[in-house]
Amino acid sequence: MSQEDRFHELDRQECLRLLAKVPVGRVVYTRQALPAVLPVNFCLDTDDSVLLRTSSGSELVRAIDGVVVAFEADEFDVETRSGWSVVVTGRATVVTDAAECERLSQVGPTSWMPLRNAVFVRIESEMVTGRDLR
Amino acid sequence: MSQEDRFHELDRQECLRLLAKVPVGRVVYTRQALPAVLPVNFCLDTDDSVLLRTSSGSELVRAIDGVVVAFEADEFDVETRSGWSVVVTGRATVVTDAAECERLSQVGPTSWMPLRNAVFVRIESEMVTGRDLR
Numbered sequence: 001m002s003q004e005d006r007f008h009e010l011d012r013q014e015c016l017r018l019l020a021k022v023p024v025g026r027v028v029y030t031r032q033a034l035p036a037v038l039p040v041n042f043c044l045d046t047d048d049s050v051l052l053r054t055s056s057g058s059e060l061v062r063a064i065d066g067v068v069v070a071f072e073a074d075e076f077d078v079e080t081r082s083g084w085s086v087v088v089t090g091r092a093t094v095v096t097d098a099a100e101c102e103r104l105s106q107v108g109p110t111s112w113m114p115l116r117n118a119v120f121v122r123i124e125s126e127m128v129t130g131r132d133l134r
Numbered sequence: 135m136s137q138e139d140r141f142h143e144l145d146r147q148e149c150l151r152l153l154a155k156v157p158v159g160r161v162v163y164t165r166q167a168l169p170a171v172l173p174v175n176f177c178l179d180t181d182d183s184v185l186l187r188t189s190s191g192s193e194l195v196r197a198i199d200g201v202v203v204a205f206e207a208d209e210f211d212v213e214t215r216s217g218w219s220v221v222v223t224g225r226a227t228v229v230t231d232a233a234e235c236e237r238l239s240q241v242g243p244t245s246w247m248p249l250r251n252a253v254f255v256r257i258e259s260e261m262v263t264g265r266d267l268r
Contacts, residue, residue, distance in 0.1 A: 006248070026171065028170070035204040035223070036204060037221060068169070072173075076157075087171060089169070
Protein backbone atom coordinates (compact mmCIF):
# COMPACT_ATOMS: atom_id res chain seq x y z
CA MET A 1 0.00 0.00 0.00
CA SER A 2 1.52 3.31 -1.01
CA GLN A 3 1.09 6.69 0.65
CA GLU A 4 -1.16 7.74 -2.22
CA ASP A 5 -3.56 4.86 -1.53
CA ARG A 6 -4.27 6.08 1.97
CA PHE A 7 -4.64 9.81 1.33
CA HIS A 8 -7.57 11.10 -0.61
CA GLU A 9 -8.00 14.73 -1.59
CA LEU A 10 -11.48 16.07 -0.87
CA ASP A 11 -13.35 18.46 -3.11
CA ARG A 12 -14.76 21.75 -1.86
CA GLN A 13 -18.30 20.46 -1.30
CA GLU A 14 -17.07 17.43 0.64
CA CYS A 15 -14.83 19.72 2.74
CA LEU A 16 -17.74 22.02 3.58
CA ARG A 17 -19.99 19.06 4.44
CA LEU A 18 -17.37 17.77 6.91
CA LEU A 19 -16.74 21.23 8.39
CA ALA A 20 -20.44 21.56 9.15
CA LYS A 21 -20.27 18.38 11.28
CA VAL A 22 -17.89 19.66 13.95
CA PRO A 23 -18.33 22.50 16.45
CA VAL A 24 -14.69 23.42 17.06
CA GLY A 25 -11.89 24.41 14.69
CA ARG A 26 -8.60 26.28 14.98
CA VAL A 27 -7.66 29.73 13.73
CA VAL A 28 -4.07 29.76 12.46
CA TYR A 29 -2.39 33.15 12.25
CA THR A 30 0.76 35.09 13.07
CA ARG A 31 1.34 36.77 16.42
CA GLN A 32 4.42 38.91 16.91
CA ALA A 33 6.04 37.22 13.92
CA LEU A 34 5.47 33.73 15.38
CA PRO A 35 2.98 31.10 14.21
CA ALA A 36 -0.06 31.03 16.47
CA VAL A 37 -3.17 28.86 16.76
CA LEU A 38 -6.35 29.15 18.81
CA PRO A 39 -9.26 26.69 18.98
CA VAL A 40 -12.71 28.28 18.69
CA ASN A 41 -16.24 27.09 18.17
CA PHE A 42 -17.68 28.20 14.84
CA CYS A 43 -20.37 27.75 12.25
CA LEU A 44 -20.61 28.15 8.49
CA ASP A 45 -22.58 31.00 6.97
CA THR A 46 -24.79 30.57 3.89
CA ASP A 47 -21.92 31.76 1.66
CA ASP A 48 -19.67 29.07 3.21
CA SER A 49 -17.58 31.56 5.15
CA VAL A 50 -16.49 30.56 8.66
CA LEU A 51 -18.09 32.56 11.50
CA LEU A 52 -16.61 32.99 14.97
CA ARG A 53 -17.72 35.06 17.92
CA THR A 54 -15.20 36.66 20.24
CA SER A 55 -14.53 39.81 22.28
CA SER A 56 -13.86 42.98 20.31
CA GLY A 57 -10.84 43.69 22.48
CA SER A 58 -9.36 40.20 22.22
CA GLU A 59 -5.82 39.56 21.11
CA LEU A 60 -7.28 37.35 18.36
CA VAL A 61 -9.28 40.21 16.84
CA ARG A 62 -6.29 42.56 16.96
CA ALA A 63 -4.14 39.95 15.22
CA ILE A 64 -6.46 38.77 12.46
CA ASP A 65 -8.84 41.60 11.44
CA GLY A 66 -8.14 42.26 7.75
CA VAL A 67 -5.51 39.51 7.52
CA VAL A 68 -5.45 36.20 5.62
CA VAL A 69 -5.64 33.33 8.10
CA ALA A 70 -6.12 29.58 7.95
CA PHE A 71 -8.92 27.79 9.75
CA GLU A 72 -8.62 24.05 10.35
CA ALA A 73 -10.97 21.36 11.60
CA ASP A 74 -10.49 17.62 11.70
CA GLU A 75 -11.67 14.32 13.16
CA PHE A 76 -9.46 11.27 13.69
CA ASP A 77 -10.08 7.78 14.95
CA VAL A 78 -7.10 6.30 16.73
CA GLU A 79 -8.27 2.70 16.48
CA THR A 80 -8.57 2.70 12.70
CA ARG A 81 -5.91 5.39 12.17
CA SER A 82 -8.30 7.16 9.86
CA GLY A 83 -9.88 10.58 9.70
CA TRP A 84 -10.12 13.82 7.81
CA SER A 85 -8.80 17.36 7.92
CA VAL A 86 -10.10 20.49 6.20
CA VAL A 87 -8.39 23.88 5.92
CA VAL A 88 -10.10 27.11 4.88
CA THR A 89 -7.73 29.93 3.92
CA GLY A 90 -9.02 33.46 3.50
CA ARG A 91 -9.26 36.97 4.84
CA ALA A 92 -10.66 37.44 8.34
CA THR A 93 -12.75 40.54 9.05
CA VAL A 94 -14.78 41.77 11.99
CA VAL A 95 -18.40 42.16 10.92
CA THR A 96 -19.34 45.82 11.39
CA ASP A 97 -22.56 46.18 9.37
CA ALA A 98 -25.42 46.57 11.85
CA ALA A 99 -28.00 44.60 9.84
CA GLU A 100 -25.52 41.80 9.29
CA CYS A 101 -24.65 41.70 13.01
CA GLU A 102 -28.35 41.48 13.77
CA ARG A 103 -28.79 38.60 11.33
CA LEU A 104 -25.76 36.77 12.75
CA SER A 105 -27.01 37.17 16.29
CA GLN A 106 -29.89 34.94 15.17
CA VAL A 107 -28.06 32.39 13.04
CA GLY A 108 -24.39 32.79 13.95
CA PRO A 109 -22.34 30.86 16.52
CA THR A 110 -22.73 31.45 20.22
CA SER A 111 -19.50 31.61 22.16
CA TRP A 112 -18.74 28.88 24.69
CA MET A 113 -17.97 31.55 27.23
CA PRO A 114 -19.38 34.90 28.27
CA LEU A 115 -17.91 37.72 26.18
CA ARG A 116 -17.41 41.40 26.76
CA ASN A 117 -18.36 43.46 23.67
CA ALA A 118 -18.86 40.42 21.49
CA VAL A 119 -18.20 40.70 17.76
CA PHE A 120 -18.55 38.29 14.88
CA VAL A 121 -15.51 37.51 12.78
CA ARG A 122 -15.90 36.15 9.27
CA ILE A 123 -13.22 34.12 7.49
CA GLU A 124 -13.87 34.05 3.75
CA SER A 125 -13.62 30.57 2.24
CA GLU A 126 -11.36 31.71 -0.58
CA MET A 127 -9.42 28.45 -0.61
CA VAL A 128 -10.86 25.23 0.82
CA THR A 129 -8.70 22.11 0.87
CA GLY A 130 -9.03 18.82 2.65
CA ARG A 131 -8.03 15.21 2.68
CA ASP A 132 -8.99 12.04 4.37
CA LEU A 133 -6.80 9.25 5.59
CA ARG A 134 -8.38 5.84 5.13
CA MET B 135 -19.66 34.24 35.60
CA SER B 136 -16.89 36.23 33.91
CA GLN B 137 -14.65 35.11 31.10
CA GLU B 138 -11.79 34.82 33.57
CA ASP B 139 -13.74 32.32 35.66
CA ARG B 140 -14.02 29.88 32.78
CA PHE B 141 -10.47 30.09 31.39
CA HIS B 142 -7.61 28.70 33.37
CA GLU B 143 -3.98 29.02 32.30
CA LEU B 144 -2.06 25.76 32.57
CA ASP B 145 1.52 25.48 33.73
CA ARG B 146 4.18 23.74 31.66
CA GLN B 147 3.97 20.41 33.49
CA GLU B 148 0.20 20.28 33.18
CA CYS B 149 0.49 21.12 29.47
CA LEU B 150 2.98 18.31 28.89
CA ARG B 151 0.83 15.85 30.84
CA LEU B 152 -2.16 16.68 28.63
CA LEU B 153 -0.11 16.54 25.41
CA ALA B 154 1.02 13.02 26.30
CA LYS B 155 -2.64 11.90 26.41
CA VAL B 156 -3.47 12.53 22.75
CA PRO B 157 -2.05 10.91 19.60
CA VAL B 158 -2.69 13.70 17.07
CA GLY B 159 -1.69 17.36 17.03
CA ARG B 160 -1.29 20.05 14.39
CA VAL B 161 1.85 21.64 13.02
CA VAL B 162 1.31 25.35 12.36
CA TYR B 163 3.72 27.01 9.96
CA THR B 164 4.00 29.31 6.96
CA ARG B 165 3.77 28.05 3.38
CA GLN B 166 4.38 30.48 0.55
CA ALA B 167 3.75 33.39 2.89
CA LEU B 168 0.36 31.98 3.97
CA PRO B 169 -0.57 30.41 7.31
CA ALA B 170 -0.65 26.62 7.04
CA VAL B 171 -1.62 23.76 9.35
CA LEU B 172 -1.26 20.00 9.10
CA PRO B 173 -2.49 17.35 11.57
CA VAL B 174 0.07 14.67 12.43
CA ASN B 175 0.41 11.93 14.98
CA PHE B 176 3.25 12.54 17.41
CA CYS B 177 4.86 11.65 20.71
CA LEU B 178 6.91 13.50 23.30
CA ASP B 179 10.60 12.76 23.75
CA THR B 180 12.29 12.53 27.15
CA ASP B 181 13.35 16.19 26.86
CA ASP B 182 9.69 17.16 26.22
CA SER B 183 10.28 17.97 22.56
CA VAL B 184 7.56 16.95 20.09
CA LEU B 185 8.51 14.15 17.68
CA LEU B 186 6.89 13.55 14.29
CA ARG B 187 7.70 11.13 11.51
CA THR B 188 7.25 12.07 7.88
CA SER B 189 8.79 11.64 4.42
CA SER B 190 12.12 13.38 3.86
CA GLY B 191 10.80 14.81 0.59
CA SER B 192 7.53 16.05 2.01
CA GLU B 193 6.35 19.60 1.62
CA LEU B 194 6.13 19.76 5.42
CA VAL B 195 9.84 19.01 5.86
CA ARG B 196 10.83 21.56 3.22
CA ALA B 197 8.70 24.20 4.93
CA ILE B 198 9.65 23.68 8.57
CA ASP B 199 13.22 22.32 8.82
CA GLY B 200 15.17 24.93 10.80
CA VAL B 201 12.13 27.16 11.32
CA VAL B 202 10.15 28.11 14.44
CA VAL B 203 6.71 26.50 14.27
CA ALA B 204 3.77 26.03 16.61
CA PHE B 205 2.35 22.64 17.50
CA GLU B 206 -1.15 22.43 18.93
CA ALA B 207 -3.23 19.68 20.50
CA ASP B 208 -6.57 19.88 22.24
CA GLU B 209 -9.60 17.99 23.49
CA PHE B 210 -13.10 19.44 23.77
CA ASP B 211 -16.38 18.12 25.01
CA VAL B 212 -19.36 19.61 23.22
CA GLU B 213 -21.91 18.61 25.86
CA THR B 214 -20.16 20.40 28.71
CA ARG B 215 -18.52 23.04 26.49
CA SER B 216 -15.26 22.32 28.24
CA GLY B 217 -11.82 21.21 27.20
CA TRP B 218 -8.17 22.16 26.93
CA SER B 219 -5.67 23.34 24.37
CA VAL B 220 -1.87 23.28 24.49
CA VAL B 221 0.57 25.00 22.13
CA VAL B 222 4.29 24.23 21.89
CA THR B 223 6.32 26.86 20.04
CA GLY B 224 9.89 26.12 19.01
CA ARG B 225 12.34 25.33 16.27
CA ALA B 226 11.66 22.29 14.09
CA THR B 227 14.61 20.27 12.81
CA VAL B 228 15.01 17.03 10.93
CA VAL B 229 16.94 14.57 13.09
CA THR B 230 20.12 13.64 11.19
CA ASP B 231 22.32 12.05 13.87
CA ALA B 232 22.46 8.31 13.10
CA ALA B 233 22.51 7.16 16.72
CA GLU B 234 19.60 9.44 17.56
CA CYS B 235 17.62 8.16 14.54
CA GLU B 236 18.29 4.62 15.73
CA ARG B 237 17.05 5.46 19.23
CA LEU B 238 13.94 7.19 17.87
CA SER B 239 13.12 4.24 15.63
CA GLN B 240 12.64 2.33 18.91
CA VAL B 241 10.86 4.94 21.01
CA GLY B 242 9.64 7.55 18.52
CA PRO B 243 6.26 7.82 16.81
CA THR B 244 5.25 5.54 13.98
CA SER B 245 3.52 7.24 11.10
CA TRP B 246 -0.12 6.42 10.42
CA MET B 247 0.77 5.82 6.80
CA PRO B 248 3.57 4.18 4.86
CA LEU B 249 6.41 6.63 4.23
CA ARG B 250 9.11 6.89 1.61
CA ASN B 251 12.49 7.81 3.16
CA ALA B 252 11.02 8.44 6.57
CA VAL B 253 12.67 10.99 8.82
CA PHE B 254 12.02 12.16 12.35
CA VAL B 255 11.30 15.83 12.95
CA ARG B 256 11.82 17.33 16.40
CA ILE B 257 10.03 20.47 17.60
CA GLU B 258 11.81 21.94 20.63
CA SER B 259 9.47 22.82 23.47
CA GLU B 260 10.94 26.30 23.90
CA MET B 261 7.60 27.82 24.85
CA VAL B 262 4.72 25.72 26.17
CA THR B 263 1.38 27.37 26.86
CA GLY B 264 -2.06 26.02 27.49
CA ARG B 265 -5.42 26.70 28.98
CA ASP B 266 -8.53 24.88 29.89
CA LEU B 267 -12.11 25.96 29.56
CA ARG B 268 -14.27 24.73 32.42
